Amino acid sequence: MGNVKVHRSSPSIDMTPMVDLAFLLVTFFMLTTKFAPEEPLAIDTPTSVSEIKIPDTDILTISIGKDGRVFFNVDGQFTRADLLAKIGEKYGISFTTEETHRFAIMSSMGVPIGNLKQFLAMTTEERKLLHQPGIPCDSANNELADWVLQARLSNRRLRIAIKGDRDSDYPVVKKVIDTMIDRKVNRFNLITNMEKGV
């Protein structure tokens, strides 16, 4: 009675199509992933309904933190190297090849130009731990204006983006915007996030 032989098919199934798909997806994500560079300044951008995407290249980012510190970043290693040379020339500081290279591969930074040499001498870990004071942009000592100006001379296609924290105070933002307008930079991008639930 109980001895009916059930026809058993092999329990292993053909996994090839699944593997194909899995590897296809792995390849896709591997190629499209771009690891976000570590930012020394945490920024929560405000939201907007704007749907223009920010371009990937030729972008100069001015970050404004919650506490009013201003950081500067520009993409492109050659632009950065060129920029450092120009800034050095202007402020009478000469940078070595090693320092230029370090600057070229760095991301966002916020130290006054006077401390730049010292900052570049640090290791990556030391830099991470350092509380960077931000770039001075007062009317008396406006280094941000020089950075922007020299960066635009280094790369003429540069677009300027302002990445402000949603809780940063308006006067700081205004100071940055006024700095731009004084240098005849009238067009800029405000980096925002997608608005949710509208």
Added chain:
Amino acid sequence: MAEISQQGSGGKKNEKVRSKKTSTRIDMTPMVDLAFLLLTFFVMTTTLNKPQTMEITMPEKPNKEDKLPEINEKNVLTLVLGKNNKVFWYMGITDPKVVLTDFSKDGIRKVLLEKKAELPKLVILIKATNDAKYRNMVDILDEMNISSIPRYALVDITPVDNELIKELQL
């Protein structure tokens, strides 16, 4: 886990020499495990939403000898961005009636749409107080986009405006 293929056993009886065939199938489980592990990792770490950007063009600083355009004060709507996400608005310049509102859908947007329908030549002045946050500025520029208002400007706050909103501030 070598596995004997089952369909092959029936049809090949007339073959004379039977070479011993090992199965061509290999166990793919570890590979699949690895593939999915990687897949999960990349799916989790990828940020697909690139940040958006809002393009903004500020006017050039006028030269001293430039004649500034004059506009009828009846067409001017002033928005003052205050503390704690509050917006004050008033029409005109002489003896304005200041109204308090907020950034919600029924707040400032309603005002903007009403005024836009009412006055075709509407000009909006956005004045942010020192207590305003960057978020407020982005929000109000966003509202300009949503209501598709063609003429607006970010201008400096004046002491008069500060006086006007003082009573309603708290």
